[in-house]
Amino acid sequence: MIELQNASKHYLLGKNVVKAVNSATLTVNRKDFMVITGRSGSGKTTLLSLMCGLTKPTLGRVLLNHVDISTLSDSDLSTIRNRKVGFIFQFPSLIPFLTVLDNVRLPSAFAETKNDDRERGEELLERLGLDERINSYPSQLSMGEQKRVAIARALVNEPDIVLADEPTSELDETTEKEVMEIISEVHKESATVVMVTHSSELARYGSRHLRMVRGILSEK
């Protein structure tokens, strides 16, 4: 499903070259729940971004369903990000001037085929316990609620792969558990999940556990 072949991502920080991901080789199979742990700044987010074409590798290849993403056009890559991948960001990623429901429906705006995204959005929000907040704005929500809205948005186009970047950061223990249960449920329902986190404890939710240290990936 996702294959990294010696993929590296380097970028310039002042005059220094930072090797955020260094020769990562990895295969994510269908229905995997892969957890990648590592300290802050170890390159986890960059790795996740490489997997869904949010950035292109400096070296090596990233294959998505056996297609090298470097060869895809912007339009094709955008379609993949829209239809095949759901991305849960680490930081608050909601558009502040859109309501909760509109934030959830946002990916549908870029979909070529328009489904009944309103119904789907409402259904997801109900499932995530946010049915009473559909007309609220992000600033009126708690951090945990914002995370759940971001999860709903990642799932609205029924993606094959869900990539979650520190989905439980800045959450209290109870909310963390709730969010992890939702992600586990999503995995059970058929999606492939790749989650990166600094918390080793959350590794127990996954079927595979990898570790990242200073841009180097290793199987735990």
Place this chain on the structure above:
Amino acid sequence: MGADLIVVPKPTNPWHISQMILGHVIEHPYYMDISIVEKLAEVRGVQKATPQAYAAKLELVAACPCCPTSFSYLIGFEPMSDFIVEPWLRGSSKKLSRTDAVVGCNVAALGTNVVIFDQVLETKQVLEKSGTGLDDMIFITLESLYWLAEESRKLPERVQGHPVLTIAQNQISAVLIRVEPGYSVSDVGTRIKVENMDLRVIYPHTLGQEARERLLSLHTIFLTSNGIMWGLLVVMVGTVFSLIVHERRREIGLLRAVGATRRWVFKLIILEVTLPVVFAGALGILGGVFILRVFGEVTAKSLDVPYLWPDPLYIVGLIASGLALSAATGVLGAIYPAFSSSRMEPYDAIRRGE
């Protein structure tokens, strides 16, 4: 004015004629005998020749007690040979009687009476606004002018606050000439000068020169300063929106992450920049129209140039062009921020926007 040539007595300064057209009142004391018209009509290449007599009014006069008015010149013309006033009239000037007048639009309304030297003249026609001195003139037949001059002499001087008309019977100020098609205007003018040494030939296209030159330099200054301001505006719009887009990198990165294409982001930024710029342009146009309405005539007077509102269709065209220019400003100003934001990698945009 409709004439190819204006023939005046030699001492007449052509500048006086141009000032008259601009609406400035200048005494016009040089006259010649009306018999010159026949002589000029016989010159080879002259198609039509018609006399006019100018009598400057130096002070305000009262018309009927209820409608006080003022005018700059009393112009006597000969209806039978006239080709200057006639095109401006709805009917024929040949039917004008001794007490009928054709007035410029600033003088009086249609059907009202104008009282000059105790004689009542009825306004038979009002000329369309021209923005020139014509708007303040009264046209009457030569017969009326001679009659009014005689009447003015019967009244004690300055009793009514204006001077006596000095023009005598059969005197005229100018002969306006139309040249026959196929003849050169300058050749005919030279021929008239050679055959009539005591006359001066004025070429009307040179009369507006002064006003044209003044307007042209004003026009050049406006165009240049507007061009510079427009260039600066495009740069300013580009800079302001580059900063805004810079602040919104994370939002743009997020949109790209959920499926927005580069083209979509490019169009979004162009639209976001262009809409407020067009709106601001529309406000500017409204403000401009307001200022022109309020200060237009005052400005024209202070600059000493003719002033006239353009045709409504032309105004609509100007407004449309203004809006189009606003849109072009928005699009040009937006190109750089739109291009740079659409080229960012989503991951970079999100990371740098954090």
